[in-house]
Amino acid sequence: MDFKLEICVDSVESAVIAQEAGADRLEICCALAEGGLTPGYGLIRSVIDNSSIPVHVLIRPRGGDFLYTDNEFEIMRKDIEICGECGVHGVVFGLLDADGSIDVERSALLVEFAKPMSVTFHRAFDVCSDPLQALKDIIDAGADRLLTSGQKSTAYEGAGLIRKLLERAAEKIIIMPGGGINESNIEEIAKITGAKEFHLSARILTESGMKFRNEEILKTISGGGYSRKIASRDMILAVAGLLKKI
Numbered sequence: 001m002d003f004k005l006e007i008c009v010d011s012v013e014s015a016v017i018a019q020e021a022g023a024d025r026l027e028i029c030c031a032l033a034e035g036g037l038t039p040g041y042g043l044i045r046s047v048i049d050n051s052s053i054p055v056h057v058l059i060r061p062r063g064g065d066f067l068y069t070d071n072e073f074e075i076m077r078k079d080i081e082i083c084g085e086c087g088v089h090g091v092v093f094g095l096l097d098a099d100g101s102i103d104v105e106r107s108a109l110l111v112e113f114a115k116p117m118s119v120t121f122h123r124a125f126d127v128c129s130d131p132l133q134a135l136k137d138i139i140d141a142g143a144d145r146l147l148t149s150g151q152k153s154t155a156y157e158g159a160g161l162i163r164k165l166l167e168r169a170a171e172k173i174i175i176m177p178g179g180g181i182n183e184s185n186i187e188e189i190a191k192i193t194g195a196k197e198f199h200l201s202a203r204i205l206t207e208s209g210m211k212f213r214n215e216e217i218l219k220t221i222s223g224g225g226y227s228r229k230i231a232s233r234d235m236i237l238a239v240a241g242l243l244k245k246i
Contacts (some may be wrong), residue, residue: 003190003243006056006176007231008036008201014231015047018202021233022240026051027092027120029058032201032229035123036060038079044086056090056120057083059110066096066124073106080114090117092147094124101129102137111142120145123178126158127151135165139172147199149179156185159192166194183238190246198243202236203229 006025007018010032018026028047029036036058048055061068061075068076073095080091091114095103102125111119121143128134131151138146148165150158155177166175177189178199186198208226219225 002196003246004197005236005240005243006178006197006199007236008032008199009047009231010036010039010043011230012043012046012050014203015051017231017233018236019051019053021231021236023053023236025054025056025089027056027058027199029060031063032203034063037063041082041086044083044088048087054089054118056092056118057088058122059083059091059093060122066094066127067098068095068103068106076110077113080110080117084114084117088117090114090120090144092120092122094122096124096128099129100127102134102141104137104141107138107141107143118145119143120147120176122147123149125151126179131161131165132168135168135173139169143173145174145176145197147176147178149177152179154180154185155189155193156180159189162189162193162195181239183235183242186239187242187246190243198239200239202232202239204232204235206230 004024007023008027009015010030015026028039030039031037037060059076059079061072083091095107097103121138125148149155150161152158162177169175176197176199177193177195181200205227210226213226
């Protein structure tokens with residue numbers, strides 16, 4: 001069976017590692033601690049310049065919920081325009097109405113504006129009020145793909161709903177599980193859901209090369225310390241290898 005592996009990255013370093021380890025596609029974002037935000041122009045261009053596989057970009061102007069103002073919607077439209085100019089293969093976004101339903105009208109406008117780029121509706125779906133109606137609405141809006149953890153914290157926990165969504169979709173849209181996927185659960189998630197595409201970040205903590213350190217002040221400036229997360233070559237290789245055996 002032919003599977004596709006999408007790796008979420010927030011640096012050129014991670015993008016290169018992911019491609020070399022067997023990723024079929026990259027999703028670029030920044031601020032992964034907030035669930036991901038739209039990356040800067042420089043990162044988008046650099047990842048495209050240093051990779052040969054399709055690149056998708058997250059379009060999310062802020063953290064928090066997915067109920068956007070007109071100004072925020074315009075920011076999303078402009079970010080999609082920049083992605084098109086950069087040669088990006090696809091964009092990833094999600095918009096909800098205040099009642100938890102899909103914002104079909106504005107989603108459809110962004111899908112149309114993004115053409116010919118591919119469109120993935122992201123895990124905003126996982127906090128919608130009615131998943132089956134939402135699936136229909138996302139299909140009606142014209143999205144090519146739905147990223148979901150099955151409305152649970154992880155795709156493993158939500159595998160039952162993901163399977164139901166895939167059956168209900170009837171090949172009108174790609175259903176891509178994402179959320180907590182790793183080498184310990186990818187085989188079971190694949191078998192339960194029947195999905196063909198999978199999304200993961202596969203990150204590990206790496207230490208800084210800084211010799212001089214001021215831990216206390218750096219935490220107030222960056223919110224972190226002298227370590228950061230990058231894509232794990234070993235984890236991606238393991239997941240890709242396990243998928244090939246199914």
